[in-house]
Structure formats: C-alpha cells, structure tokens
Amino acid sequence: MKRSDGKGGTGGTNGKDAADEKWRESWGRPEDALARAVEVLRTPRPDLLLRFSDMLHTLVPHVAVAQLSGVCTFSPSHAFGPAELTQGVSGLELTRLAERTVATTAAGRPWQGEAELAGRTRPVVLAVATAPGTGPGTADATAPGTDGPPADGTPPSTGNGGSILVLVRADTAPVAPGALAVLQQLWDLVIAHSDHRATDAGPRHVTASRASASARARAIAEFTGTHSAALSAILAPLRSTDLDDAAARRSATELAVTALLDLRRGADLDRTLSEEPADAAFARLARELRPLLRHTRVRLDAAPPAEASRSVPADTAHTARDAVRAAVLLMLEQEKPTRLHVSWQFTPEDALRAVVRGDGLGVLAVDALTVHRTADRIAALGGRCTVEAVPGWGTTVTVDVPLSLPEPALATDPLDGLQPREAEVLDQLAQGRRNRDIAAALHISESTVKFHVANILAKLGVASRGEAAALAHRAGLPGGAVGLHVAS
Numbered sequence: 001m002k003r004s005d006g007k008g009g010t011g012g013t014n015g016k017d018a019a020d021e022k023w024r025e026s027w028g029r030p031e032d033a034l035a036r037a038v039e040v041l042r043t044p045r046p047d048l049l050l051r052f053s054d055m056l057h058t059l060v061p062h063v064a065v066a067q068l069s070g071v072c073t074f075s076p077s078h079a080f081g082p083a084e085l086t087q088g089v090s091g092l093e094l095t096r097l098a099e100r101t102v103a104t105t106a107a108g109r110p111w112q113g114e115a116e117l118a119g120r121t122r123p124v125v126l127a128v129a130t131a132p133g134t135g136p137g138t139a140d141a142t143a144p145g146t147d148g149p150p151a152d153g154t155p156p157s158t159g160n161g162g163s164i165l166v167l168v169r170a171d172t173a174p175v176a177p178g179a180l181a182v183l184q185q186l187w188d189l190v191i192a193h194s195d196h197r198a199t200d201a202g203p204r205h206v207t208a209s210r211a212s213a214s215a216r217a218r219a220i221a222e223f224t225g226t227h228s229a230a231l232s233a234i235l236a237p238l239r240s241t242d243l244d245d246a247a248a249r250r251s252a253t254e255l256a257v258t259a260l261l262d263l264r265r266g267a268d269l270d271r272t273l274s275e276e277p278a279d280a281a282f283a284r285l286a287r288e289l290r291p292l293l294r295h296t297r298v299r300l301d302a303a304p305p306a307e308a309s310r311s312v313p314a315d316t317a318h319t320a321r322d323a324v325r326a327a328v329l330l331m332l333e334q335e336k337p338t339r340l341h342v343s344w345q346f347t348p349e350d351a352l353r354a355v356v357r358g359d360g361l362g363v364l365a366v367d368a369l370t371v372h373r374t375a376d377r378i379a380a381l382g383g384r385c386t387v388e389a390v391p392g393w394g395t396t397v398t399v400d401v402p403l404s405l406p407e408p409a410l411a412t413d414p415l416d417g418l419q420p421r422e423a424e425v426l427d428q429l430a431q432g433r434r435n436r437d438i439a440a441a442l443h444i445s446e447s448t449v450k451f452h453v454a455n456i457l458a459k460l461g462v463a464s465r466g467e468a469a470a471l472a473h474r475a476g477l478p479g480g481a482v483g484l485h486v487a488s
Contacts, residue, residue, distance in 0.1 A: 023179040026058040037186060041193050050080050052190060056167070059179050060125055064168040066117075068094040069194070085168060088118030098164050101126050110180045114172065123169040125180070127187045163191045278352075279308035281317040282344050285324060289342065292328060303343035305352075312352060316401050319377050320344065320354045323385065326374040327356040327397040334368075335360025335395055351383070351400045359394040369397070415475045417459050425452040429465055430472040 027033055036055050043051040053065040064081025066089050077094060079086035093116075101111040110127040117124065165187050175183075282304040293300055312320075324342055331337055337360035345353050366387045369375045378385050383401035418426065421442075428438040435453070439446045453465065462468050 023059050023176055023182075027179070027182060033182065033186075037189055040186075040190060048190070048194070049078050052186075053080055053167075056183070056186075060167055060169075060175050060183055062125070062167040062169050066094060066166040066168070068098075068164040081168065085118050089166075093117060094164050094166060097124075097126060097166065108184065110175075110184050112175055112180070117166070117168065123172040125167040125169060125175060125183070127165040127167075127184050163187075163194070275311040275313055276317055277308070278305045278310045278312050278344065278346075281312050281321070285321045285342070285344075288321065288325060289328060292325075292332070293340075296332065298332065298337055299339045301339065301341040303341070305344040305346060307346055310346065313403060316352055316381065316403060319381055319383070319401050320352055320399060323369065323374055323378060323397075323399040323401075324354050324356055326369055327399075330364060330368050331356070331358045331360055331395060331397075334364055335362070337394070346403075347400065349400075349402075350404060351402045354399045354401070356397045357394065358396075362389045362391040362394050364389045364395040364397070369399075415460075415472070418456065422452050422456050422459070425449060426456050426468060426472050429453065429456075430469040432469075 040048065040052050040055055049065060049067050053062070056062065056065075064079065064085040066077070066079040066086070068077050068091050077089075077091035079089050097115050097117070098105065100115075101113075104111040105126065110125055112125045113123070114121050115124050115126075116122075282302070286300075286302045286304075289300060289302075328340060328342070331340065335358050337358035339359050341355075341357040343355045345355075347353050364387055366389075367375070368387055369378075369385050375385055378399060378401060381401050383399060385397070385399045387395065387397050389395040415423065415426075424442055425438060428441055433441070435446050435449045438449045442449075456468055457463070457465075460468055460471055462471060
C-alpha cells in the first residue's frame with residue numbers, strides 16, 4: 001500500500017497551486033462552508049453520510065464513500081457509490097486500513113494514498129475523527145512515528161463516538177492541504193453531532209438500539225461458532241500425517257487458520273463497536289463532570305468500578321453518564337453541597353450501579369430525575385432510580401441499569417402469533433366477508449385466502465371461522481368492532 005504524509009503529496013508548485021485554487025472557488029468563504037455544514041447537520045441520520053458525500057464533491061472529488069461508526073449500534077459500517085465498491089467493502093477492511101494509516105491520522109491529519117479495498121488497489125483519502133475530549137485520531141493506540149498496531153497486538157481505537165471516513169477517488173492526484181484540513185474539521189463536527197445524538201437519544205431509540213445491538217451480537221456469535229467448528233473439522237484431516245502432498249496440506253492449513261483468525265477478529269470488532277471498557281466509560285464521565293464544578297467550591301470524589309476491564313454496552317454507559325450528570329446538576333442547584341461522591345460498580349444482579357452522594361441540604365425530590373427524560377431513558381433499558389434525601393444530612397441518588405436485556409416474555413395473546421397478512425385476513429373475516437370478497441379487498445388470490453384461513457385456525461387453536469372471528473372481536477381487532485356476521 002502506497003502512503004502519503006497527508007500534506008498533498010508531490011507534483012510541483014504549479015500543481016499544488018492549481019489544486020488549491022480549484023477547491024477554494026467553492027469553499028473560500030467561511031459563510032459558504034458553515035452553510036454547508038448546517039445543511040448536513042440538519043439531515044436525518046439515515047441520509048447523513050450520503051448528504052455529506054454530496055457536499056464534499058467540490059472539496060474532495062470522489063466516486064464512493066464508506067464509514068465505520070463508533071456510536072451506531074444498528075449498523076456500524078455504511079457505504080455509498082458503485083455496487084462493486086459498496087458491496088465489497090467490509091467493516092474489517094476499513095479497520096485494517098485505519099490501523100495501517102494510524103501514524104498520520106493520529107496527528108489529526110487525513111491520510112491520502114492507495115489502499116486495498118473491495119478486492120483491488122484504489123486511491124483513497126482517509127479521515128479519522130475522535131470522541132470529544134479524547135485527543136486526536138488514535139494517538140493512544142500506537143507510538144508516534146509508527147505505522148501499525150501496538151506491539152502487544154491490541155488494535156487501535158477510534159475512541160468512543162469516533163468514526164472512520166474513507167473517500168474512494170477516481171485518480172491519484174493529491175488533494176490540496178487546505179482541502180484536507182477543511183475535510184478533517186467538517187468530519188470532526190459531524191461526528192461530534194452524531195455523538196451528541198447518541199448520548200441524548202430518546203427512550204424509544206435507546207430501547208430499539210439496545211435490542212438491535214444484542215440481536216447482532218447473538219447473530220455474530222452463532223456465525224462465529226458455526227464457522228469455527230467447520231474450519232476446525234477441516235483442519236483435523238489436513239494436519240494428519242497419513243495424507244499425501246504435504247505442501248498442499250500446509251497451504252490449506254495456513255488458509256484455514258487465517259480464516260479462523262479473521263472470524264475471531266470480526267467478533268472482537270463487533271464487541272468494540274457496541275461496548276466500551278468500564279474504566280474508559282467512567283473516565284469520560286469524570287472528564288465531563290469537572291467543567292461543571294470548575295467555578296464552585298464543591299469537591300468531587302470519583303470512584304471508578306473495581307472491574308475496570310469489564311465491558312459495558314454503549315447504551316448502558318450513555319444512560320449511566322446521563323443520569324449522573326443530571327443528578328450532579330440538580331444537586332448543585334438545589335442541594336448546595338460542599339462534596340460530591342460519584343461511583344460506579346457492578347451488582348450481583350448483573351447491572352451497572354451509578355451512585356451520586358452529596359452532603360447538601362437533603363431536599364431533593366424523589367422524582368427529580370424526570371427532567372430531561374432521564375428517568376424515561378433509565379426505564380427504557382429496564383433500569384430503576386431511587387432518591388434518598390435526609391434533611392440536613394444530604395442526598396443519595398442510585399441508578400441501576402441492567403447490562404443485558406431480559407428475555408422477551410412469551411406471548412399471552414394468541415393473536416400475537418399471527419403474521420401481518422394473517423391479521424389482515426382475520427380482520428376481514430371478522431367483518432363477515434367470504435373468501436372471494438377478502439381476496440378482492442387484499443388483492444390476493446382466493447386460494448391464498450384459504451391458505452391463510454387454515455393457518456389462522458391452527459394458530460388460534462379454533463375449529464371454525466366463527467370462533468376465530470369471536471376471538472378477534474374479544475381482542476379488539478378493528479374489524480371485530482363492526483359485527484360478527486360471519487360467512488360460513
């Protein structure tokens with residue numbers, strides 16, 4: 001892989017001047033750059049990367065864009081562009097590219113050069129943004145001046161909230177240094193905005209995000225287990241000394257071992273994106289609290305969790321930090337403390353417990369954390385919050401957030417087991433319509449209606465259409481309220 005120092009490469013003074021003048025035609029005025037940034041930040045999250053790519057065409061021309069996100073638990077990697085590019089680029093490939101270019105990106109500069117993406121070498125520009133307050137790039141991941149992961153094999157991190165941006169270019173012409181600087185600042189702004197969205201997510205989004213992350217983790221675990229078993233079975237006969245062609249056996253063994261390592265690394269990557277170490281999560285909280293107390297005489301005692309290396313789901317960490325911040329702000333306003341003690345610990349019930357204790361007036365209301373939807377966020381993850389206020393002695397706020405989602409409860413309503421189309425057929429059936437009328441209303445064939453009716457009767461455990469209609473009426477299905485004139 002060819003590399004560049006991120007300063008635009010070579011090509012003579014005239015080439016640099018021409019490249020610099022070209023992008024400044026559209027980006028030379030600060031108000032133009034700010035207007036474009038505002039337009040991107042107003043874009044809904046699913047379309048943000050595509051809108052950002054459209055905006056960048058006059059700054060850094062490119063044919064495709066890819067992102068590996070550190071805050072999105074739904075789908076960490078996204079790509080837009082030609083199908084042969086976007087379908088071939090994986091999150092693991094983007095992470096490897098970030099590792100190999102960390103010497104430049106750690107200094108807060110985009111890297112430009114040629115890299116292997118989607119099966120062949122392509123000219124790319126890579127920008128790496130970090131979470132607010134964690135320093136530039138991946139500076140902690142490797143020693144200055146090196147190009148690759150640390151000696152202990154630990155993969156570099158983009159920081160919680162960080163994100164890797166890759167622009168695939170049509171040619172290898174160097175990008176002007178000024179354009180690279182604007183690109184990095186714009187990307188830092190976009191990622192800071194996304195990080196705030198994730199931190200301030202509403203209860204419904206937090207619940208959906210957590211469920212999606214858990215489902216993805218389970219799917220990857222099953223995928224890894226299945227393929228690891230298959231590859232291990234392949235390795236056994238290949239390692240046997242009774243087989244001929246030792247050279248082929250060695251080659252096949254190396255390929256299988258490499259595949260196993262890639263699978264394991266993929267699982268580690270997913271865990272890195274959806275979780276964060278407890279000590280790092282708490283350290284970030286401590287950094288966020290200190291500015292709140294900077295101009296007060298309140299002393300802060302911060303006690304990190306004893307199991308520092310234990311991983312915490314990202315949504316759990318966000319919610320715990322949000323609850324602690326809200327509690328601290330409320331105590332500063334209402335309790336007038338001189339000392340605050342903040343701690344995190346893991347409970348035997350497999351929950352993260354955040355405690356804020358102050359020596360103030362002891363007048364904080366029991367429902368104080370309902371402000372800013374903090375209590376709703378805690379409840380959305382199955383957590384709970386208690387406030388113990390003793391007048392004259394102080395207040396303690398305790399928040400427990402489960403580290404894993406509870407198993408879904410078994411359906412108690414027989415209608416819950418119906419597919420959406422079956423529910424539509426049952427609704428029509430409850431209105432007294434015959435199969436022919438149902439087929440016309442739902443734009444399906446009459447034989448399909450008969451198939452759905454048979455499935456409905458079996459799933460509901462009833463023997464006739466009348467019983468099914470009565471069950472729908474009791475369940476409050478829309479059609480059930482019309483009447484029970486059921487066709488035979």
